[in-house]
Amino acid sequence: MPQYELNLRDYVRIFRRRRAMIIFTFILVLAGSIFFSKEQAPFYEAVTTVKLEERKTVAGLLTEWIVYSPGDMMESETQLIRGNEIMKKTAIKMGMISADSDEQQINQAIGKIVGMVKAEREGTTNIIRIIASADNAQFAIETANTVASVYIEENLLGKTLQARSARQFIQEQLAALDERLKEKEETLKKLSEETNNISLAAPMQEKLTELQFELSSILQKYTERHPSVIELRERIAELQKQTKGLSGEDLNYARLFREVEADKRLYSLLKEKLEEARITEAQKVGDISVVNPAVTASIVAGPNKTFGILVSGILGIVLGFAFALIIESLDTSIATIEDVESIMKVPVLGVIPSVMMGEELKSKRSFLKNFRKRVLHKQNTELEERYVRLLLQYNPTSPVAEAYRNVHTNLKLDQSRKTLLITSAGPREGKSTCLTNLGLAIAQTGIKTLIISADIRRPVIAKAFGIKREPGLTEVLLGMVPFDEAVRNVTDYMLGSMDFDQIKQTPGLDNLWLLTSGQLPFNPAKILESKEFERLNDELREKFDLVIYDSPPVLPVTDASIMASKMDMVIMIYEIGRTSRDALLRAKTQLDAVGAKICGVILNQTRNETDVDVLYPYYYKYRYYREEPEKKSVAKNKVAV
Numbered sequence: 001m002p003q004y005e006l007n008l009r010d011y012v013r014i015f016r017r018r019r020a021m022i023i024f025t026f027i028l029v030l031a032g033s034i035f036f037s038k039e040q041a042p043f044y045e046a047v048t049t050v051k052l053e054e055r056k057t058v059a060g061l062l063t064e065w066i067v068y069s070p071g072d073m074m075e076s077e078t079q080l081i082r083g084n085e086i087m088k089k090t091a092i093k094m095g096m097i098s099a100d101s102d103e104q105q106i107n108q109a110i111g112k113i114v115g116m117v118k119a120e121r122e123g124t125t126n127i128i129r130i131i132a133s134a135d136n137a138q139f140a141i142e143t144a145n146t147v148a149s150v151y152i153e154e155n156l157l158g159k160t161l162q163a164r165s166a167r168q169f170i171q172e173q174l175a176a177l178d179e180r181l182k183e184k185e186e187t188l189k190k191l192s193e194e195t196n197n198i199s200l201a202a203p204m205q206e207k208l209t210e211l212q213f214e215l216s217s218i219l220q221k222y223t224e225r226h227p228s229v230i231e232l233r234e235r236i237a238e239l240q241k242q243t244k245g246l247s248g249e250d251l252n253y254a255r256l257f258r259e260v261e262a263d264k265r266l267y268s269l270l271k272e273k274l275e276e277a278r279i280t281e282a283q284k285v286g287d288i289s290v291v292n293p294a295v296t297a298s299i300v301a302g303p304n305k306t307f308g309i310l311v312s313g314i315l316g317i318v319l320g321f322a323f324a325l326i327i328e329s330l331d332t333s334i335a336t337i338e339d340v341e342s343i344m345k346v347p348v349l350g351v352i353p354s355v356m357m358g359e360e361l362k363s364k365r366s367f368l369k370n371f372r373k374r375v376l377h378k379q380n381t382e383l384e385e386r387y388v389r390l391l392l393q394y395n396p397t398s399p400v401a402e403a404y405r406n407v408h409t410n411l412k413l414d415q416s417r418k419t420l421l422i423t424s425a426g427p428r429e430g431k432s433t434c435l436t437n438l439g440l441a442i443a444q445t446g447i448k449t450l451i452i453s454a455d456i457r458r459p460v461i462a463k464a465f466g467i468k469r470e471p472g473l474t475e476v477l478l479g480m481v482p483f484d485e486a487v488r489n490v491t492d493y494m495l496g497s498m499d500f501d502q503i504k505q506t507p508g509l510d511n512l513w514l515l516t517s518g519q520l521p522f523n524p525a526k527i528l529e530s531k532e533f534e535r536l537n538d539e540l541r542e543k544f545d546l547v548i549y550d551s552p553p554v555l556p557v558t559d560a561s562i563m564a565s566k567m568d569m570v571i572m573i574y575e576i577g578r579t580s581r582d583a584l585l586r587a588k589t590q591l592d593a594v595g596a597k598i599c600g601v602i603l604n605q606t607r608n609e610t611d612v613d614v615l616y617p618y619y620y621k622y623r624y625y626r627e628e629p630e631k632k633s634v635a636k637n638k639v640a641v
Helices: 007-016 018-040 063-066 071-079 082-092 104-117 135-192 198-218 229-242 248-283 305-332 339-342 367-376 382-389 399-411 431-443 473-477 490-494 524-528 531-543 558-563 581-593 615-623
Strands: 045-051 117-121 127-134 288-291 348-353 419-424 451-454 514-516 546-548 569-575 598-605
Touching: 007 018, 007 127, 018 071, 045 071, 045 082, 071 135, 082 104, 104 127, 104 135, 104 473, 117 382, 117 514, 127 135, 127 198, 127 229, 135 288, 198 229, 229 431, 248 367, 339 348, 339 581, 339 598, 367 524, 382 431, 382 546, 399 431, 419 431, 419 531, 431 451, 431 546, 431 569, 431 598, 451 531, 473 531, 524 531, 524 558, 531 546, 558 581, 569 581, 581 598
Parallel strands: 348 598, 419 546, 419 569, 451 514, 451 546, 569 598
Antiparallel strands: 045 127, 045 288, 117 127
């Protein structure tokens, strides 16, 4: 990636360059969303409604009369329904666990039931809706009804325990009160037998107390001079005189008499409460009843599948573009023409698009072979290799042919620039293909051109022209064969294995000579740096208008560096996306170190996702080149060079 802030044009380039990844991610996310939305099982809900009566207990505890209960009772009950105790008993009743299950199994069952069940109050009523959700309708119905049943049982059990506690409490109080009452009655009996007229003390004391209360009440309305107040004070004074004559035993008797009477009234009340508590405990009537049991389960309206798929599609595009940006940031290759020129400090002589195979070649390969080639990355056939390397003879009106002619124009050949070395930083960047097609483009203009297969490690040019590799450059340099016997021309091509029926009747081959590699020597570098090579190079300058040398890549071996210093021009082939910028810079530095005259770079195998079609839109959109009518339909089968 270039080391500057991305603009809109960069984003468009990244999108077009990585569109396959973006489309693949989009399809993958969208297909996954569609698959899971279809595979998602329907969800069911069953509802049981219960009614909670307001507690009006007659036989509750005595303290229940003054108990203050803060909070909302209905809200408390909705939370109680989802409590652990009710959930546990529900799980046991439904057979999910047993009473002997371990704690882990119990907790798992409780968690499952809690996740399925929710309780909510219905408006402002005293009705609670118990809702059970499950992927099975019958299971949802069973769960809702079981929870309601357990809730009612728990409520009834709680009420029964409360009534039992109240009964036991009242019985204990009655027993204690009965003992105390018996003791006081015995004491009163003894005092009555020992003192005469002691029974008068109690009534007099009670009468005196009543008069004093009455006086207090009247004084709130009248003054001391009111006749009623004066009369009450006289009666109170008279009773006080009478009680002064009574002994301390008389007063004690009166006090005990009042206590006995109070205990009798309390005993009577407790007896009544005890009977009510016994009735409540025995009647088995709870405060909760089922209003509508769950008999059917309705399908829950799930999320909008169409909206979900739409969101997934948008997410797929976003993720795809994010992945594209990540891969682009990790890509160390040079992506645009401006970057190449900025880094290499040499001009870009031309951009060579990917080669499109003709319909006639496509028909000679079966569908299975096409599939294996695309998916398994099989090597091109000999016919395909020849078509690509001699494209200017097979399809001279194609955009690729025009691209090579454009390179020829940018070279600006003259008498001082007659020897040209074509190389690349690494292997498989298409240097040999560019060499043969550029040689044909130049030869078609009438220039006497010689191609030398100086890559004597992995030569391919002889095979492309359908001729034998020997004798060649190696034999000429070793003095085994003179140059005139080793060089080949159009006559040799016609006698070789080339299919001239498919070659267009265009000039070029008659102006193109070829010196093959010959035998593969043990030490190619020693042969190329010999005096014989320099002598041959000088001799060929006089015989030909242009001599083009093929060479191995710069970085793996030293052959290109040895030859580059002896050439008038050096062209580097760079395939975008194959070689890193660091490798390209190292190759250029290595050539600069030996004094090579690098005249430019050719960008090979460019595709529409690069900036080529942005810089030169007329080249692809308007097709400013001659095209024969019968070749307007071209198969879109790209061939890797």
